[in-house]
Amino acid sequence: MRFDTPATTNPIDQLKIVGKPVDRIDGPLKTTGTAPYAYERHDVVPNQAYGYVVGSAIAKGRIASIDLSTAQRAPGFLAIVTADNAGRLGRGRFNTARLLGGPDIEHYHQAIALVVAETFEQARAAAQLVRVDYVRTDGMFDLAAAKDSWTPAAGLGAPADPGVGDFAGAFPTAPIQLDAAYTTPDHSHAMMEPHASIAAWEGDSLTVWTSNQMINWTVGDLAQTLGIAREKVRLISPFIGGGFGGKLFLRADALLAALGARAARRPVKVALPRPLMANNTTHRPATIQRIRIGATRDGKITAIGHESWSGDLPGGGPENAVQQTRLLYAGANRMTATRLAILDLPEGNAMRAPGEAPGLMALEIAMDEMAEKLGLDPIEFRVRNDTQVDPENPGRPFSQRQLIECLRTGAERFGWNKRNAQPGRLRDGRWLTGMGVAAGLRNNLLTTSAARVRLDHRGVVTVETDMTDIGTGSYTIIAQTAAEMMGVPLDKVVVRLGDSSFPVSAGSGGQWGANNSTAGVYAACVKLREAVAQKLGFNSADAVFGDGQVRSGNRTVSLAEAAGESGLVAEDAIEYGDLGKQYQQSTFVAHFVEVGVDVATGETHIRRMLAVCAAGRILNPKSARSQVIGAMTMGVGAALMEQLAVDKRRGFFVNHDLAGYEVPVHADIPHQEVIFLDETDPISSPMKAKGVGELGLCGVGAAVANAIYNATGIRVRDYPITLDKLLAGLPEA
Template structure:
């Protein structure tokens, strides 16, 4: 199905099942511990052995020698894989460094060996017996040091530099200006389920049970890495215990499991041990961001400039922290630039809302600082600079843009009018109380996505697509889509996901998954409806599917009758024909936060949070709310505690476990509220939906920072906002 004209009225608009806050259909499996995650799939293939990965002890250099004798002689050892005996390995499209290092080492904890043994304990013990001698080389590990040598880095879709008007002159002539630098740290995905895989060979064919967000991408990368054709690989990932972008592509666990299974000649399972994950896999890279704003005295932005520096391995990609600044606020004179420094730290890559999440951490503090200089309420300042067209391409309008409505709705619900504009004015016992806010922005791209649907003689509809569910509710919204289209209750729909044998979907990532994947299911169901009406001899043009019946004119026939002789099968994809190029597809929101800051210790406590989101049709308000409050919690972590501490001498993240890398928990935030504005977007897809799971994190950290400033009068531009950055500047309240 080609989607190249705005969506008209269609069966989804009935909203009998789509748009309802239904429980997750896979919820009972997960809450009872019976959902089969990758490492736990003991039943898929017999005689599984265990693999244990050994990571490099240096960040840059070479392996001088590797003594495997003791490890080979250890009890239970079946095989040891290293770069020397693994055979020629290619490099996938989506990984920057090789997934098996040696003799060259590209980053700390790069996999250098896999020990395969009968038990996990035997494999781990033997791995500890491997003696590796390294020849270290000097590396670059501090973003601030090579910043001046950073080079422009971008793509055709996201160029490194963007300029409109004459920024330098407009900034110099502006009545009110701000020039400030902000920093965000390296951050870890820290998902609950580790990277894990089970690999089994049948001749030259590989079966891989893994934890992965993008099935088709990963089949391609496995094929390139192993030097085999894609049709020789069967990849399955039906349940994923969190990804946040860290499982967008295959990592060392999958490659090493496949190599180990080939070497041991039996199935092998590998889970990256938690202390290895932080350096071995990807992370959100640190940024240095310079914001320059110029405005008239009445608060109209005349100049907006945003420069961002980040670092990555050679051939890596920048953290695209300026992208929202190109689209969020009006301003005649604009300049944004991305610069990438070469660092020898582990690979930087996508983490929930890459680009916008760290970019908004800087931009939305700068907007508050500028509002204060202008003597304007920060909400009013944002509203005065709202726009309904792309500020850099005025001929292109937004498909939907309710930023102002989000700001006003949030202000009313949160009680913003009671906020003290001057900092340090509100007290609650020993706590200094402050309120802050920030706008939220995240792009909402669409990607081709396919599905197969089956109807059997019992009237059951089965959906097959390689779409994945990373805890986001894909199973449920896909079932809702099929149920609505085919006119059956939810319990008559079976959804099968995460299998490369199924049609290729959009996959889970980039906030494109829900809208694109359900649109693909919609397209397949349109074909199935045509097959059903043809089989039943009904007029497809006016046929209605409802309550398990198909009605046309005076006739009403049971849906199941269409398949009484043989199962009906239909397959199709949604292909987007360019509406997303003619119009900017984006989601908008507003975040409001109230904090208490201990007047003596500078301890910060978040008291309440509110998010208002305009994100197209909300396919399931219950699961969407869950996504947003999870994102808000991640944003709170980014504001206050999350930081991968870099050892700039030896080039690794010191706090590489869940003891040293702290993440927020439920008890840290006692009250969260989410409001979804009523919105449908016929330019986005037949579903008239968008994504929402990443919008929820964008702007949150800045809202927390702005609330802390309102409480204490201390402006921190260096995330995370820890006690040491507040204590010395805290007001004297004795």
């Protein structure tokens, strides 16, 4: 199905099942511990052995020698895979460093060997007997030190230094100016489930049960790395215990499980230990950002400039922290620049809301600082600079843009009028209290997505697509879509996901999964409805599907009868035309936060939070709210505690476990409220939906920072906002 004209009224608009707060259909499996995650799939193939990854002990250099002899004599030993015996390996499109290193070492904890044994404990013990001598060479591990050696870098296909108007001339002449620098640190995905895979060969065909967000991408990269036809690779990933972008791509666990299984001639399972998840896989790169804003005295932005520096391994890409600044506010004279420094740290790559998450952590502080210079309320300053067209392409309107409504609705609900504009003036016992706000934007990305839909003799509808569920509720919204389209209750829908033998979907990432994958199911269901009507001799345009039946004129037939013993099957994909070029498609949010800061210790407590989202049709308010409050929690972590500490001498992340890498716990998060504005976007897809999973993170960190400033009068521009950055500026207790 080609989608190249705005959606009109269609069966989804009935909203009998779509749009309802349906419980997650996979919930009982997860709450009872019976959901089959990758490492736990003991039943999929017999005689599984265990692999344990040996990571490099240096960040840059080469292996001088490696002694495997002692490990090979260890109890239960089966095989060792290294670069010397793995055969010729290619490199996938989405991997910057090699997933199996040696003799050259590109980053700390780069996998250099996999030891396979009968049990996990035996594999781990044997791995500790591998002796490696290295020749260490100097590397660059400090972004600030490497900042001046940057190269221009485009992010997500955008030009590196686009400009509109004359920023260089307009900024110095603006009556009111801001020129400030902000930093965000390296972040870890820190998902609960580790990267884990089971691999088994049958002849020259490979099956991998894994935890992966993008099945089709990973099939291609695994085949390319192994040098085999992609038709010989099958990936199965029905349940994923969190990814946040860290499982978008092929990683060492899947490749080494495949190599280990080939070497041991039996199935092998591999899970990365927690320290290797930080250093062996990907992370969100640190940024240094400079923001300049010039405005008239009445608060209209005349010049806005945003530069961002980040680092990655040679061949890697930048953290595109300036992209939201190209779209969020009006201003005639504009400059954004994305700059990449070469670092020898582990690979930087996508983490939830890549670009916008750290970019808004800076931009939305800068907007508050500018509002203060102007003597304006922070919400009013944002409203005055709203735009209904792409500010860098004025001929392209936004398909929907309710940012002002988000801000106004949130201000009323949160009690913004009770905020004291003078910072450091409100006390509640020992707590200095304050409120903060931030706006957020995340683009709506469109990508082809396919599905297969079957109708059987029982009237049951089965949906098959390689779409994944990373805890986001994909099973449920896909079931809701099929039920709405075919006119059956949810208990008559079966959803099968995460298998590369199914039609290729959008996959889970970039908050594009919900809209695109359900649109693909919509397209397949349209074809199935036509097949049912054709078989019954109905005019498909007149056929009405409901209550497990199809009706046309005076004739009504059950779907079970229409399917017959042989059943009916249809397959189709949603394919997008030029609407994405004609309209800027984005989602918007306003975040509100109230904090208390202990006047003696500087300890920050989040008191309450509110997110008001405008994100198209909300397919399931319950699971969408879950996504947003999870993102809000993640934003609190980024604001107050999350930081991968870099050993700038040795080139690794020191706090590479969940004891040292702190994330919020239940006690850190109080009441959270989420409001979804009533919005449908017919430009987006037949579903008229968008995404919310990353939008909920965009702007949270800045809202926390702005609330802390309002509470204390201390402006912190370097995240995370830890006690040491507040203590010196606090008033006498």
